[in-house]
Amino acid sequence: MGxxxxxxxxxxxxxxxxxxxxxxxxxxxxLPTARAIAAVADRLITHPNVLNGAQLYWPMANALYVExxxxxxxxxxxxxxxxxxxxxxxxxxxRAINDELKWRHLQAADAARATMGLDIINYVVTDxxxxxxxxxxxxxxxxxxxxxxxxxxxxxxQAIAAGAEAIAVVANCPDEEDPExxxxxxxxxxxxxxxxxxxxxxxxxxxxxxxxCAHAPALPPLPLDPAISPKSAAEELGHTFLPCVLAGxxxxxxxxxxxxxxxxxxxxxxxxxxxxxxxxxxxxxxxxFGGSGVMALSQMPAQIIGVADNTTALTVTAEAMGxxxxxxxxxxxxxxxxxxxxxxxxxxxxxxxxxSLTPLKD
Amino acid sequence: MTTHFITAEIDLxxxxxxxxxxxxxxxxxxxxxxxxxxxxxxLQGRTATVEAVVTxxxxxxxxxxxxx
Numbered sequence: 001m002g003x004x005x006x007x008x009x010x011x012x013x014x015x016x017x018x019x020x021x022x023x024x025x026x027x028x029x030x031l032p033t034a035r036a037i038a039a040v041a042d043r044l045i046t047h048p049n050v051l052n053g054a055q056l057y058w059p060m061a062n063a064l065y066v067e068x069x070x071x072x073x074x075x076x077x078x079x080x081x082x083x084x085x086x087x088x089x090x091x092x093x094x095r096a097i098n099d100e101l102k103w104r105h106l107q108a109a110d111a112a113r114a115t116m117g118l119d120i121i122n123y124v125v126t127d128x129x130x131x132x133x134x135x136x137x138x139x140x141x142x143x144x145x146x147x148x149x150x151x152x153x154x155x156x157x158q159a160i161a162a163g164a165e166a167i168a169v170v171a172n173c174p175d176e177e178d179p180e181x182x183x184x185x186x187x188x189x190x191x192x193x194x195x196x197x198x199x200x201x202x203x204x205x206x207x208x209x210x211x212x213c214a215h216a217p218a219l220p221p222l223p224l225d226p227a228i229s230p231k232s233a234a235e236e237l238g239h240t241f242l243p244c245v246l247a248g249x250x251x252x253x254x255x256x257x258x259x260x261x262x263x264x265x266x267x268x269x270x271x272x273x274x275x276x277x278x279x280x281x282x283x284x285x286x287x288x289f290g291g292s293g294v295m296a297l298s299q300m301p302a303q304i305i306g307v308a309d310n311t312t313a314l315t316v317t318a319e320a321m322g323x324x325x326x327x328x329x330x331x332x333x334x335x336x337x338x339x340x341x342x343x344x345x346x347x348x349x350x351x352x353x354x355x356s357l358t359p360l361k362d
Numbered sequence: 363m364t365t366h367f368i369t370a371e372i373d374l375x376x377x378x379x380x381x382x383x384x385x386x387x388x389x390x391x392x393x394x395x396x397x398x399x400x401x402x403x404x405l406q407g408r409t410a411t412v413e414a415v416v417t418x419x420x421x422x423x424x425x426x427x428x429x430x
Contacts, residue, residue, distance in 0.1 A: 016399065069397070135367055137413045139401035145365040145415060153363070200365065200415050203396045290400025290410070295378050320403040323378060 007278065008042035009342045012075075012302070014284045016291050017049035017068070018142040018195030020313040023331065024285075025195075026188055027234035028053020028244065033331045037283065038063050040338050043274065045081070047071050048202070048214045048248060049195070053234040057244040064274070065248040067213050068293070069203035070255050074276055075296035079210070081253040081274040087212070088119045089249050090164025092155045096129035096172035097218045104239035105170050105218065112246040120168075120246065124158045126151040130171050132197050136181075140313030144197020149204055156205050156213075166212040166249040167205050170242060173197065173217040186222070186236075188229025191313055212252035216241040276300050281341055283307060283334050286327050290316035298323040303341050305334050364418050368392050374408045385412055393418040 013034055015024030024030030030050045035058055038044040044063040051057060051065055064081055066074065073079035091109050093102060112118045131147025146152060156167045173194050184190035198215045205213040221239060228236055235241060256273060279302040284294045286306035298304050298318075304325035306318050318325035326347060328334045340347055348354060370392075372384045381400075389395040393416030402411040 137367070137369065137401065139411065139413060141399070141401055141413060143367050143397075143413065143415055145367055149363045149365050149417065196415075199397055203415075204365075204417070207396060288399075290403070292382070292398060295382055295400075298378055314401055316400055316403055320405060321378065321381070321400070322376070 009040075010043040010045065010274065010279050010281075011037055011041040011338060012071075012279050012282045012293075012297060013037055013044060013046040013050055014071070014282065014288075014291065014293055015050050015310070016285070016288050016312075017199050018192055019288060020140060020191035021285055021288070021310055022312070023310045024050055025192060025312070026185070026229070026231040028056055029188075029231040031056075031058055034063065035060065036331070036335055037338065040335055040342065041281075045071070045074070045274070045279070048245070051248055052214070052241070052244040054241040055237045055243045056234045057247045059247065059251075065212070065214075065252045067202050067206050067252075068199055069206040070212065072292045072296065073255070073257075075293040077276045077296075077300075079255045079257040082256050082270065083253050083272055083274075084251060086119055086250055087165040087252065087254070088121060088163055089166050089168055089246060090121055090156070090159025090162065091123040092152070092159060092167055092169045093123055093125045094130045094132075094169075094171040094218065095126045095151075096131070097170065098172075101172075101218045101220065101239065105216075105242055108240045108242040109168075109246065112243060116247065116250070118246055118250045121159065121162055121164055124155040126155045130201075132171050132173050132201070134174055134193055134197050136191065136193070140191055142191050142193055142196035144194075144200050146200065146204075152201065152204060153208055156209060160209060160211065164211075165254070166252055167209075168242065168245050168249055169201055169205065169213065169215045170218050170240075171197075171201055171215060173219055186225060186228050186232050188231035206255075210255045212249050212255075214245040214249055214252075216245045281305060281338055283331075283338070285310040285312050287312045287314050287317055289318045289321045289323055289325070290314065295321070295323070298325070303337075305337055307331055307334050365396070366393060366416050366418065368414050368416060370412045370414070371409050372412055374403065374405075374410050381410070388412065389414055389416055392416045
């Protein structure tokens with residue numbers, strides 16, 4: 001079957017943040033998986049937790065960088081995605097960031113302008129410290145709240161009024177993290193203590209303004225530790241995690257649909273717009289089927305693939321949720337399943353044994 | 363606006379759509395959902411635990427704004 005007669009094969013890769021995913025729970029360590037899937041798929045839709053590796057990232061022409069709240073809205077069919085060539089980024093800095101870290105981040109943004117040619121406008125500092133609070137729930141997942149969410153939204157609004165089409169946020173994150181939790185994370189174990197709070201920050205802006213957003217935490221450099229896991233090592237390279245966020249946002253798709261108001265019908269007609277019913281396959285950890293995105297996409301025609309060896313702190317399987325899915329052992333096996341699915345080959349036909357056909361029961 | 367972390371229990375309905383509706387109805391009692399996930403399932407009891415962060419409107423005095 002020629003590719004020219006098929007629509008683009010579209011895969012959504014989800015690795016929820018803050019649940020200790022063995023692959024993707026640390027510093028951009030699901031990025032190799034994303035690269036491999038992007039080599040199989042015509043279009044890959046995934047989110048910052050997968051693509052962000054602090055100062056490391058990997059631009060992919062067929063990958064769409066979609067923040068989690070926007071991905072959930074896309075999954076429900078409320079929003080569509082419109083690929084762009086470049087968008088203008090506004091930078092919002094938490095007032096709580098100390099002067100040295102503030103300058104480090106501003107220099108990272110200037111470097112992204114000068115070295116990568118990104119369009120970044122003048123920055124905004126929030127009128128109050130955001131007051132990020134971290135929390136680990138009974139499930140083991142991490143979450144977070146803000147003392148001053150309105151200050152974050154006001155700063156984003158100011159940047160948007162100045163022409164920003166996407167928002168990069170740098171928030172000061174508590175440095176009184178539990179040392180054992182931090183050590184565990186640096187050694188590629190446990191749950192990222194900041195992840196849940198990061199998601200709340202970006203979700204808030206995306207929900208309010210319907211534009212792309214991603215977050216980089218401002219953290220003081222950590223003492224050298226020779227035992228750092230390769231999975232966490234990307235966050236040990238320098239003073240800021242901002243470069244991957246800026247690179248991702250610079251080509252993040254616009255959101256279109258109900259919340260963009262009167263233009264919806266006209267926008268739906270544009271070539272290249274992507275809607276949830278065009279998704280062919282969804283790849284998710286086998287124990288993370290309780291997320292809003294995968295639950296919504298499971299009601300679409302897409303093939304859902306659960307990956308068993310990407311263990312998480314959770315135990316919410318497809319079976320427990322009543323979701324029809326194919327479970328594979330690893331991302332390598334998932335890649336095979338995607339290739340077969342893209343080619344229109346039944347996965348059952350690849351097994352050593354097949355059951356004979358029998359009459360349908362009444 | 364304030365942000366709140368909540369945990370809730372819902373009945374595990376037959377279909378995914380019904381589960382989503384049950385979550386939505388439950389979270390609506392606490393505010394506007396920002397992020398949620400089912401984090402535990404009790405198959406015997408047919409219930410699920412939902413963890414979420416919701417927002418509530420209004421500007422409270424600073425001392426009360428943080429709800430954790």
